[in-house]
Amino acid sequence: MMMGILRVQELVSSKKCEVKESGDVQYSEGEYETSVSQEKQEDLRSHKDSLADTDAPMNLNVDKSGHLRLETIDDLQIMLQLRKSRKRARRVQVRKPPPAPETVPYYVDEVDFFKACEENKLPLIERYLEKSGDVNACDNFRRTGLHRACTQGHVDVVKRLLEAGASIENKDKLDATAVHCACRGGSMLVLDLLLNHDGSFSTRDKLCSTPLHVAVRTGHYECAEHLVHCGADINAKDREGDTPMHDAVRLNRFKIIQLLLLHGANPKLKNCEGKSPLDSTLEWQSGAKSILSNFKDDAKTPVKSSPVQFNCILHVSNSE
Structure with missing residues (x-):
């Protein structure tokens, strides 16, 4: 017991x-x-x-x-x-019933087609194409369904639109192509798909920006690396004379800076203001050094700031 x-x-x-x-x-x-x-x-x-x-x-x-x-x-x-x-x-896991299949209307207009491209709804896209819808139709901004799908990174939709004859080189009102949109959206799979269908990586928009410029500005390293490996001009200048290195330095894209330097980017090329990426770096360092040297422990003592210092403060706050 x-x-x-x-x-x-x-x-x-x-x-x-x-x-x-x-x-x-x-x-x-x-x-x-x-x-x-x-x-x-x-x-x-x-x-x-x-x-x-x-x-x-x-x-x-x-x-x-x-x-x-x-x-x-x-x-x-x-x-x-x-x-x-x-x-x-x-x-025991509670099995949720499968979602009810979405009803596809008999007729899909262009507005619904554009929305379907953005929201990755292939059945609606198929119905639009079945009814002889124009795959290259565009809105008031001249954006096509391919522009929208590339921005959102919908690989299957992009593939279907290309099979239906969508033009990669169609430009919107900013002269951006589907390749620009893919770099802006950051989908490396979509970018690779477009380049395999003869998409151009050297096309320019209204700011004379190449897809590499766009990938650097948006911080999509994989897209930038893929473009560099495909042979994109690493020292191409936009309308203001900025190269991708200028953009990378201005936005503190350290990993991309290293990528560009390793593949031969010239840090001494000057833009329309006569400044090179190296000049921008030295100017930032000089401004930061001046701010620190003028720093007073007494908070009541005003510190005089030069325009360069003020620009540096704005630059740091914006980058953060």
Whole structure:
């Protein structure tokens, strides 16, 4: 009987009791009663759900307050059975019903087609193409469905539009092509797909920016690296004379700066203002040094700032 008590306490509290040579069971004051009471409370809350998973009904030994009693081995077996069934119930994952298939209207107009390209809804696109819809249709901004899908990075939609004859070189009002949009969206898979379909990586928009300029400004390293490996002009200048290195330095794209330098970018090329990327770096360092050297511990003492210092502060705050 003593061993039975010991096993009951170990099973309930997960702790071993010390048994003296005299055969008396020793445990801390109130520990056994507390653990048993907690276990009864947990089983009482879950026994209704657990009973539904058992093969045969169980006779629960409960007191007047509805708490499970633990007086005999049978009570202990019932408790263990309840715990096992509760664990099984936790393992069972509730299967959500599959989403209902989206109803495709008989007719899809251009507005719905553009929206479907943005939201990756191939069934609507298929219906539009089935009804002889123009795959190169554009909106008031001259943006086509391909522009939208490339910006969002929907590879399957881009692939389907190209199969239907979408033109990669169509330009919007800013003269941006689908390749520009892919670099702006940052999808390397879409960019690679366009280049494999003879998309041009040297095309220019209204700012004379190449896709490499766009990838650097938006910080999409993988796109920039892919364009460089494909042979993009690494020292190409935009309308203001800025090269991709100018943009990378101005926006603190350190990883891209390293990429451009490793592939032969010239840090001394000057833009229309006569400044090179190296000049911008030295100017920033000089301004930061001047600010630090004029710093006063007394906050009441005004510090005079030059326009260069003020521009540096704005630059740092904007980059953060």
